[in-house]
Amino acid sequence: MESITSAASASTRRTRVAVIGGGYAGTMAANRLTQRPDVDVTLVNPRHEFVERIRLHQLVAGTHDAVRDFAAVLSPRVLLVVDTAARIDAVNRTVELASGSKIAYDYLVYAAGSAEAPPLIPGASEFAHPVSTLEQAQRLRAIVAATPPRAPITVVGGGPLGIEVASELAEQGRAVTLLCGGTLGPYLHTRGRSSVAAGLARLGVTVLEGPASRAAEMTRDAVLLADGQELASAVSVWAAGFAASALALHSGLSVDAAGRLLTDETLTSIDDDRIVATGDAASPSGMPLRMSCQAALPLGSHAADTVLQRISGRAPQDFTRGIAAMCVSLGRRDGVFQFARSDDTAVWLSVPGRAGALLKEAACTSPIDQLAKEARRPGSHAWIVRDRGRTARIAARGLAGLVPAHREG
Structure with missing residues (x-):
């Protein structure tokens, strides 16, 4: 198999990530x-x-193409390999690619993401019809x-993605029914939920x-409901939640029930201190x-900090950052910005x-700006929340000291 490395990695003093x-x-x-x-x-x-x-719902409605050139958000010092990771060989520290090539590493950042x-x-x-990837959208x-x-369109899933897809299509004049399977926008505070319901009603969403x-x-051409009702549906959209990539599980690494890589609070794998997870996969x-x-x-920047601290021989810090809002669009002219506590529980505002x-x-544009800034000035990203x-909640739930589990032989 071909081995892919950056040209600068020839020096033994360099670290490959x-x-x-x-x-x-x-x-x-x-x-x-x-x-x-000295890091490649x-x-x-x-x-x-x-x-x-976060713009795939707009792609479905034709109001955005949901892609950017990597040159706009990625540092020129990063080697982009267009391929799919098929397996992680933690023992030999290589990533096996779908093309048959391998990438050797000293440290691995696992950011494999999620799908429907x-x-x-x-x-x-x-x-x-799922809508969690570019190709699906x-x-x-x-x-x-x-x-x-x-023609009737049914969207299954009452979370943010389902709400946004239903809204975008309804704003285009489509006849849309949203099946929540429970509560509309379960994350939202009752006030925010009322605003979302009112916005959907204005758009004509059932x-x-x-x-x-x-x-x-x-x-x-139909969706059958749990109570036996049958809804005519020319197009049925699946927007009922996400699951983590199965790559970690298939590579024999410890994962949680949703397939995310199990880590300590520094985002380091509980199996291997050369593997750090981030994003939806952590x-x-x-x-x-x-x-x-x-x-x-913030998870992405912290994962990088953990690797850099280990390279420097320093103890990595625990992740203490939080997220304190959720925003939901209701087409191009309406939306709800839901504030939350730092532990990500919604408040009345x-x-x-x-x-x-x-x-x-602004919340859709800001991440692109933050990535572009980090590409120009690495280390500049900061997160104030x-x-x-978190430490108290972990202790209360008895989650400290996790041991390897959910491993595939």
């Missing part, structure tokens, strides 16, 4: 690692473009474009909540942060309407 995944967390980590001139960074990503995942939670209801694998965009304007709104089966002390762009950026939409757009109660 491989980063798996070029999303928000992986790109932030890769950029930040370039602070040291290789980023493995399956695409040439950086995907603005597999739909387990009958017919979903054939007839549901592009396919769905083409399907929607080929569908008659008033919202079904409660246990009876759970999708039980799908066919080519489960520090088995108590991960919410899968979100907001969490990805939210900003609805046009102001909420502007804050949401601190979650000082």
Whole structure:
């Protein structure tokens, strides 16, 4: 097999760091690692473009293409390898790629991300259209474009992605039903939830909540609900949650129940101190942060700091940063910016309407600006929110001292 290394790695005094995944967390980590001139960074990503995942709902509706050239967000000192990581060989410190090549590393940043939670209801694998990747969103965009304007569209999932997809399509004049399978926007405070419900009503989205709104089966042109009701559906969109990449599990590393790599509070794998996890793929002390762009950026910078501290012979610091908001767009002119405590629990304060939409757009633009700045000035990224109660919560749940588990032989 061919071995991929950067040209500068020929010197034995250099440190090779491989980063798996070029999303928000992986790109932030890769950029930040370039602070040291003696570190060679290789980023493995399956695409040439950086995907603005938080805009995929806009891609479906045709209001944004959801991609950027990597040159706009990635340091020129990072070697981009367009390929897919197939397996991590922790013993030999190599990443095996789908192409058959291998990347040798001294440290590995695991930022493999997440994808849609597999739909387990009958017919979903054939007839549901997920929207968690660029390719899926592009396919769905083409399907929607080929569908008659008033044909019924069903969106399964009452979380942020489902709300945003339903809103974007309804704003285009589509007839949309949103199946929450429970509560609309379960993260939101009741005030924020009321604002979202009102915004969806203005757009003409039919919202079904409660246990009876759970999708039980799908066919080519209908969705069967748990209460036996059948909804006509020309296009059925699956937006019912995310699951972590299976790469860590398939590589024999310890993961949590959702497939995230189990780490300590420094984001270091509990199996191997040369592997650090970040973003949606990380489960520090088995108590991960919410899968979100907001969490990805501070997690990405902290993962890089952990690696750099280990290279310098210093003890890495625990992750103490928090996220204190969620923003949901309701088409291009409406939205809700939900404030939260530093432990990511919603509070009564939210900003609805046009102001909420502007804050949401700023929240989509800001990560690109932060990545670009880190590419130009590695080490500049800072995150002001601190979650000082995390240690107490970990102790209360008895999560300290995790041992390897969920390993695949």
